[in-house]
Amino acid sequence: MVSPSSSPASSAPQVQALFNRIAPVYDSLNDQLSWGLHRVWKCMAVKWANPQPGDTCLDLCCGSGDLALLLAEAVGSQGRVYGVDFAAVQLAVADRRAQQIIPSPAITWQQGDALDLPFGENTFAAATLGYGLRNVMDIPRCLGELHRVLQSGAIVAVLDMHRPAEPWLQSLQQWYLDHQVVPAAQRLGLTEDYAYIAPSLERFPRGPEQVILARQAGFRDAKHYGIAGGMMGVLVAQK
Numbered sequence: 001m002v003s004p005s006s007s008p009a010s011s012a013p014q015v016q017a018l019f020n021r022i023a024p025v026y027d028s029l030n031d032q033l034s035w036g037l038h039r040v041w042k043c044m045a046v047k048w049a050n051p052q053p054g055d056t057c058l059d060l061c062c063g064s065g066d067l068a069l070l071l072a073e074a075v076g077s078q079g080r081v082y083g084v085d086f087a088a089v090q091l092a093v094a095d096r097r098a099q100q101i102i103p104s105p106a107i108t109w110q111q112g113d114a115l116d117l118p119f120g121e122n123t124f125a126a127a128t129l130g131y132g133l134r135n136v137m138d139i140p141r142c143l144g145e146l147h148r149v150l151q152s153g154a155i156v157a158v159l160d161m162h163r164p165a166e167p168w169l170q171s172l173q174q175w176y177l178d179h180q181v182v183p184a185a186q187r188l189g190l191t192e193d194y195a196y197i198a199p200s201l202e203r204f205p206r207g208p209e210q211v212i213l214a215r216q217a218g219f220r221d222a223k224h225y226g227i228a229g230g231m232m233g234v235l236v237a238q239k
Contacts, residue, residue, distance in 0.1 A: 037228075038066075039066070041159055041227055041228075041232055041234075042066050042067050042070060042130060042159065043070060044159075044227070044234065045067065045128050045130060045157040045158075045159040045234050046067060046070040046071060046074060046128060046157070048155065048157040048225075048234055048236045049071070049126040049127060049128050049155050049156065049157040049236075050126055050155050051071050051074040051075050051079070051125065051126040052074070052075070052125065052126075053074070053075060053076045053078060053079060054075060054076065054078040054079050055074075055075045055079045055124075055125035055126055056075075056079060056080045056081075056082075056123065056124055056125055057071045057074075057075055057079065057080075057081045057082070057124055057125060057126045057127060057128075058081075058082050058084065058119075058123075058124040058126075058127040058128075058146075058149065058150075059071055059081060059082070059083045059084070059127070059128050059129075059130075060084050060114055060117075060127060060128070060129045060132060060142075060146065061084070061085055061086070061114055061129055061130065061131070061132025061133075061135070061136075062083035062084060062085045062090070062091075062094060062109075062130075063085060063087075063090050063094070063130070063131070063132075064090055064093045064094050064097065065083055065093070065094030065095075065097050065098060065107070065109075066130070067128045067130045067159075068081050068082075068083035068094065068098075068105075068107050068109075069097070069098065069101070069105060069107070071126070071128065072098075072105035072106055072107050073105070075106070076106075077103070077106060079106060080106050080107075080108065081105070081106060081107045081108070082107070082108050082110055082119070082124075083107055083108070083109045083110070084110050084111070084112040084114075084117070084118075085109075085111065085112070086111070086112070086113060086114070087111075088111055091109045091110075091111060094107075094109055095109050114129075114132065114136050114142045114145065115136065115137065115138055115141045115142055115145060116145070117145045117146075117148070117149050119149045120149070121148055121149065122149070122150070122151045122152065123149045123150075123151070124149055124150050124151060124154060125150075125151055125154050126150075126154055126155055126156070127146055127149075127150060127154065127155075127156040127157075128156065128157050128158075128159070129142075129146070129156065129157075129158045129159070130158075130159045130160070131159065131160055131161070132160075133158050133160055133204075133235075134160050134161065134200055134201075134204045135200070139205065139213060140213055140216065140217060143213055143214055143216075143217035143219075143237075144217045144218065146217070146237075147217045147218040147219055147237075147239055150239045151239065152239055153238065153239060154238070154239050155236060155237065155238045155239075156219075156235075156236075156237050156239075157234055157235070157236050158210070158234065158235040158236075158237070159232070159233075159234050160204070160232070160233065160235075161197070161201060161204075161231065161232055162201065162204065162206060162207065162226070162230060162231060162232060162233045163201040163202060163204070163206065164226075164229055164230035164231050165206070165230055166229070166230070169229045169230060169231060172231075173201075173231050174198065177197055177198055181197065207224030207225075207226060207230075207233055207235070208224065210222075210224055210235045211223065211224050211235070214235060214237040217237075218239070219237040219238060219239055220238060220239065221237065221238040222235065222236070222237040222238070223235075223236050223237075224236070
């Protein structure tokens with residue numbers, strides 16, 4: 001999956017507008033650009049988060065709802081999932097998707113800021129964050145908010161794109177961005193929205209740095225797992 005990214009000069013309202021703008025084509029473009037593999041990676045992230053039947057869970061930066069729906073399946077009818085996103089149009093897409101499922105999953109869709117979550121301390125038994133950490137304005141603060149709202153022992157799984165360490169994989173990733181992502185975005189009139197992915201990957205902390213940031217945010221245990229040769233990865237942090 002390839003998520004658009006904010007530029008260094010982007011403000012929070014600009015990021016919000018970007019994700020509202022791409023919402024109608026977000027799912028189809030992700031399927032096309034990842035050859036459907038993003039769904040496998042999301043299942044892996046949910047498994048790492050370890051939601052249990054009856055749990056109350058959080059999917060932060062939920063977008064069109066893939067991870068929230070997987071969490072809802074795991075917690076069952078006695079559990080509850082909160083899907084939180086900055087972009088109202090993305091939440092509307094997620095809600096429409098959920099309404100097509102019978103019986104309806106126990107999900108509350110809520111507009112909110114990843115840097116100022118509208119929940120009390122120790123609220124959630126598990127959390128996921130898919131393709132969102134790279135786009136927040138303050139990564140340490142976002143991780144701190146996740147730590148605050150998680151219960152003791154709870155796990156958050158953070159899935160995102162990364163710049164791989166191996167030079168040949170970096171070249172392969174850049175070829176993919178230049179020859180697959182940009183043309184696909186251009187056909188949809190979204191060239192500028194997807195133009196900042198490469199710079200965002202350069203700025204995004206790599207796995208070992210994310211582990212340090214998670215521990216600085218208060219998580220007692222943190223590990224990072226590379227996927228697809230390190231072009232994707234999951235930070236798994238336990239409170």
